Amino acid sequence: MQNNPNTTLVTPIAPIATTTHGGRAKCLQRLSRLDLPVPTTVALSFDAVHDIANGHLPDIEAILGEFPQDALLCVRPSSEDPDWGGPSAILNIGMNDARYEVLCATLGTDAASALFTRFVQSYAIHVDRLDPDMFDDVTGEGPGALQQVLQAYEVEQEIPFPTTRAEQLAGVLKSMARAWEGTSARLLRQAKGAPADAGLGLVVQQMAYGVGQGECGSGVLQLVSSKTGLPQITGRYLRQSQGRDALLGDASLFISRDPRGPSLEECVPDCFAQLVEHARLMRTRLREEMQVEFTIENGELHILDGVRVARSSRAAVRIAVQLARDKVIPIQDALMRIEPGTLNELLHRQVDRHAKRDVLGTGIAASPGAATGKLVFTATEAQASAARDEDCILVRRETSPEDIRGMHAAKAIITERGGITSHAAVIGRGIGLPCVVGVGDIRFQTRKSQLLTKDGRVIPAGETVTVDGTNGVILLGAPEMQEAALDDAFQDLMDWADAERDIGIRANADTPADAQTARNFAAQGIGLCRTEHMFFEPGRLTVMREMIFAETSDDRRAVLERLLPMQRTDFVQLFKIMQGQPVCIRLFDPPLHEFLPTDRDGQHGLADALGLPLSDVIRRVEAMVEYNPMLGLRGVRLGVTVPEIYEMQARAIFEATIEASRDGDPVEPEIMIPLVSAKREVELVKSRIDAIAAAVRTEKGTDFTFRLGVMVETPRAALRAGDIAQHCSFLSFGTNDLTQMTYGLSRDDAGRFMSDYVRQEVFDEDPFHSLDIDGVGELLTLGAQRGRTSRPGITLSLCGEHGGDPESIAFCRAAGFDYVSCSPFRVPVARLAAAQLAIGHKIQ
Structure with a gap:
């Protein structure tokens, strides 16, 4: 039995692995190696359980031979991941009339009756799949209730309750194996992330009764709070109980001293001290915070199981960091234990x-x-x-x-x-x-x-x-x-992540407040500043509308002169907040009609503000309507046809650069041209920006440097990146619009049917949520390769919302991108994901 790979006695050297026998079996083996008082246990492998489901039982007598003849048994599930669940545990296998008589003499009639009654009901419901309602008429406790339960079973099944330990154990094993392989159970665990062919192991363990005439009971104990992760001995203990009953009843005792009521520490101090010592040993040797499931039988402590402490996202970070601080696990292990997406729960109220x-x-x-x-x-x-x-x-x-x-x-x-x-x-x-x-x-x-x-x-x-x-x-x-929890454990985790990652993380930030948030989250600069949002302030919106209504280039320049100091102030604030860090500013992108009122009241107000007839305003608004504005006159197309806007913005950037550099580290702004699809567009805009830079240098008598780049967000720009890169210092892939244009999907409307598409497996995932590696990813790869071939030193980045998605970051890292940029509150998620990718690469 000890060397049988499928049905093995749990010993320190038995051939047991989590991938073949499940997490519970492997944990029990580890506990036995620590010489903890674990009852005798036999582990059945995934293959053995699969065979049982197909009608091939193992040698039941050989299994029973590992236990004393008079021992009662329990069977518990052992899946590879405890989160995948499994069938309910069955306790007290082996109860029959003869065993009942013996236990009446040793434990007392009430305790023995409770054991037998519990077993019959559990067997009927979970093994024979009988309706629990069949026991509704059972009244009272003790021998009388037991006889009612046995009689109800016999009436329902038309046969007496099975009496031999072998027959009972075989029934339990077959029931649990078939339950795991049933359709409902398979779908349920797949919903929890388990593979379709996930296996189940079973452990057969000698019962420690938890009921009797001396100090008896069961409970759980852990050393940390599941909510905060801070040190706190918690748990419950229930006298005269089995399994996890202590978590269900109001009569449970506290584990440690508590002003609200009696505790195990006060009532059974020796067992409490042993439990705490065992839990600390498990933490150190199993390298995890564990919840100890235990039973006390006549004052003697038994450890039935150890399971990973359930934890909130906040507690998960605290636990992993503290284990690393205590040198129980390496820092890299602590980083790998935290799912990046769960950090969202720490950054915001929930x-x-x-x-x-x-x-x-x-x-x-x-x-x-x-x-x-x-x-x-x-x-x-x-x-x-x-x-x-x-x-x-x-x-x-x-x-x-x-x-x-x-x-x-x-x-x-x-x-x-x-x-x-x-x-x-x-x-x-x-x-x-x-x-x-x-x-x-x-x-x-x-x-x-x-x-x-x-x-x-x-x-x-x-x-x-x-x-x-x-x-x-x-x-x-x-x-x-x-509330949000950005405590010292979170800060340590982020510092460790930064030491491991090998790709830059910037933030998308449009306002000084956004920039400050990015700075607080240790972003390495701003990868995308969308300037159009700056023009919707009430005082600026009217000026913007006046510019749109201007008839000539000189008139537009005159109006934009009034916007220049406002825009310059915006950039000065951004540069000062991000002092010493790069700031990438995207030039004006949206179509101009977005700044015009669409309702009649708004048009009346605009006519009054501009001193124009209402009919002229309505006519102009209607003339600017586009059938598909997101593919119309916007981005660089405005920069080419209405160059005065970009000229004003370039001047504001350069004058702000000079002002912000006076009192601190020199600022080197990055200017990004949006929606490019042709090399000539870049040439035209670049020549005008260079001219503005030269004029500002002359006027101010001060030199400065800047970098000019392109936002690659059209398929053609990705395909022609080699030509475009000749005029650029960087290529930043805007995957929001690039995904939209590649798929021919409106990112604002796709939500109406996207869930249906994902459910029917048209798309593996919403391509606006996680980067489409096969389609959009190929465009990124081609663009990166052709850009770097044309200009080897060019900087490559991704600045769409995908920049905060761990899988998308993995793609960018593999493709050799220099950095990704995402929303400020996703920066910590990206930092951790990038660190995990770098650690995983070293492990491979």
Whole structure:
């Protein structure tokens, strides 16, 4: 038995592995190596359990031969990953009339009756698959209840309850094996990330009763808080109980001394001290914080199992970091133990996992975090709420650049339309604002300023709701929250990540506040500053509209002269915040019609502001309408046809460079041309920017340097990167638009059907969420190769929202990119993901 690879006695040298016998079996072997008081155990491998499911039992008598003849047994599941679950444990196998009589004499009639009764009910429900309702008429306790249970079983099955230990054990093994391989169980564990062919091991263990006449009971103990990860001896102990009963009953004792009631430490101090010592040994030798499952039988301690402590994201970071600080594990191991995406829960407030939830609707989780406030339906109302110091939630069918101030004033955003890279999603992630988009199961009745849920509830403006942007849920009311936790453990983890990673991490930042957040999260500069958002401030918007209505180049320049000092001030602030770090500024990108009012009231106001007839304003607005503005007159196309805008921005950048460099490290700005598709576009814009640079140097009598590059976001730019690179210092791939153009998908509308496409396996994943390696990735690869062939020293980067996605970072690293840039609040996620990639590469 000891050397049988499929049915083996658990000893320190037995042939047991997690991949063949499961995590529980391997843990029990490790506990036996530590000489802990673990009951005798036999482990069945995945192959053995698979054979059982197919009708081929192992040698039952050989298994039983490893245990005393009078021992009761239990069978527990042992999957490779405990999160994959498994069938319920069955306790007290071997109970029959003869064994019952013996136990009555040693444990007492009530205790023996409780053991037998529990076993019969468990066997009936989990092994024979009988309806639990068959025991509803059982009353009382002790021998009387036992006889009722046995009689109910016999009536239902039309045969007496099985009496031999071999027959009972065989029934349990067959039931658990078949349950694991059933369709429902397979689908359930696949939903938890298990492969379709995941195996199950089983462990057969001698029972430590936990009931009897002396000090008996069962419980669990751990050394840290599952919520915070801080040192705290926690757990429960229940006298006269088995298994994990202590976690279910109100009669449980505390583990350590507690003013709220009696504890194991006070009642059984010797066992408590042993438990704590065993848990500390397990932490050191198993290199993990473990929860100890134990039983006390007549004052004697038995360790039944050790499982990894359940933990929140906050606790996971604290536990991993503390293990590394204590030199229990290497720093690299600590970094690899944290799933990068879980850091989002530390960076933002979250709805407490135990809070009651009244769900109004669901959508796409576009920006993590949670916030509570009163519903408002316009950006103006959001600003008014902020002025009254009232928290509000902004509801829009979809947001536009005009909503920027309202978005900054709100605590969260809900939109009816949009996907993971829609305007609301991108801005929300950039400023750390919880956001749920594409909410399809709520009717947005914006004219009535109300929401209509699918169950018929009307949610009017002013109603308090909570947006859970982490899970894509809208809740009624104000559930309990858990605050963000950027503590010393988080900072240590980030410092260790920076020491390991080998690709740069920058942030996308449009405002000084964004830049400060990026700096706080140790971004290595700004990889994308979208300047258009700076023009939507009320004082600037009117000037911008006046420029759009200007008839001649000189008139446009005259108007832009008024915008120049405002733009220069923006850049000075950015440069000073990021002092010594690179700042990549994207020149003006959106179509001009976005700055014009679309409603009649707004057009009246514009006519009054500009002193023009309303008919002229309406005619001009209508003339600027494009059938497909995202593919129309925007980006570099504006820079070529309306060059005055780029000239003003270049001057503002250069004058800000000189001013910000006076009091600190020299600033070297990076200027990025958007939406390029032809080499000639770059030549035209470059010549004008060079001329502005020369003029500013002469006027100011000060020299400065800058870098000019291109945002590669059209397929043609990627394919012609070799030509374009001749005029550039860097190529930054904007994968939001590049994905949109490659697929022919609107990133704002794709959310309506994307879940159906992923579910039906048209796409493996939403390409706006995780980079499409096969299609868009090939364009990136071609662009990078051709750019570097033409200009070997050129800098390559990715500045779309994919920059914060670990899988996309892996692609960029493998392709030799210099850095990725993402929303400020995703910078820590990217730093950790990059470190894990570098560590994984060294291990291979």
